[in-house]
Amino acid sequence: MKPALELLCKSLSRRDRLDKREIDILSSLNYKQMAFAKGAELISAHSRANSSCLVMSGLTARALMLEDGRRQLTALHIPGDFVDLHALLLKVMDHSVMAMDDCVAAFIPHNELIALTEQAPHLTRLLWLSTTIDAAIQREMIASIGRRTPLTHLGHLICELYLRMEVVGLAGGWRFQLALTQTDIADILGLSLVHTNRTVRDLRATGLVSWKNSDVVIHDFDRLAELAGFDATYLNLLSEPR
């Protein structure tokens, strides 16, 4: 099977079992693969796309720009995430999708995805599910920005990213790569760059996490989760009939 579809297949089958016919339908999808350099826009706000993209490698983020040029990142997406599935239904993008690092994405035409929804209801529900999990992650993010302290917010983010990356084989042994500058982190946390820097320093000072360049090491996940009030329910990591 072509690599992007293999990835999608694995990603969907993590939440529920796919049968042979569904796998066939998935693997018959066409797509166009594209590479993006760090900082590039995969999709720009207010555009109308006729295809949706899946992250194959690298980190991407959804970004909302304010009139004054300030930026808020509203979601981080890792390889295997069907970032832009929202565009299939929304038609006009309300935000842009940016490459936080060099990355590769696969663009699947909307007409093929629509055809899929006509033929494979269960597969459709799994795609739908992936957008509702995105929404659950966004809710948690609202709670983090609104009510958690910067330190616990950052701890929460680390817990979430570790688990999400572990599931797709990008993390393990309590360590993972996080290719984000502190400016990027600031735009995720909704803080200033300087305060973000101090928050990272405070997190290191807890001794629960080491973080140097792009290497994050979690020394005690349970205590970090406790500090951050992290409860993985919202990630829906269990496989069950959907």
Next chain:
Amino acid sequence: MKPALELLCKSLSRRDRLDKREIDILSSLNYKQMAFAKGAELISAHSRANSSCLVMSGLTARALMLEDGRRQLTALHIPGDFVDLHALLLKVMDHSVMAMDDCVAAFIPHNELIALTEQAPHLTRLLWLSTTIDAAIQREMIASIGRRTPLTHLGHLICELYLRMEVVGLAGGWRFQLALTQTDIADILGLSLVHTNRTVRDLRATGLVSWKNSDVVIHDFDRLAELAGFDATYLNLLSEPR
């Protein structure tokens, strides 16, 4: 047609045209209607439901509770919103849904909704769409909490609620009812009660909005939208093929 289904039908047909067969399928759904007093939980976090609810009257909100008892509201839902459609796929709720005011909701069994997805792909896409619009609203909320000032955030919220309510006929003539206490507003904005009170005072001082008890009057929508950096794209108010 039974009232809840009538409402759902109207709500979905706002974003795309429904054909006769689809309307028939919708109107054959069964549901159980329930009333909730202000402050009650329609759905509690961590529960597993076998039905999803649609708001028929009153205001509801999604709420995330932190360990220390503090609360963040992550979405407000008005009559016509299929609040809890997320539960159809998520299985375990990551948040609770609360009645912000006395309200009535219709609970539609999951097995009937699943059957609908098996028979009516286009209808399924419209239900899916409604969850992705929720997600778009949540993204805007992340940007508001993270990067807007309390005053512009509140102004943005007023613009959004006015338009959403206008579409379902609950607002008009630049006025609407908003039955929320300032404590509730604080939990939406992610601010303290006192600061929220001062923000409401500042908003009144702009002269763009009058707000007394539950009556909100917008005196100059365009200038309010400009103040708040409000752009309605994310609400997807246009009807087009999906």
Next chain:
DNA sequence: CGTCAGATTGATATTCATCAAGATCGGTGG
């Protein structure tokens, strides 16, 4: 060696939370 992006730190101003105290208003019982 110079340059540049990113990280770090100190100093200061602004924003926001918290604490404490009224004020307002609708409802309720005498």
Next chain:
DNA sequence: CCACCGATCTTGATGAATATCAATCTGACG
């Protein structure tokens, strides 16, 4: 009718959290 009560709104005072400004430091790289 009036006194009282609880919920909500409002305000002032204070301290903590956060933004902003301005350097400096570090490491990668041509």
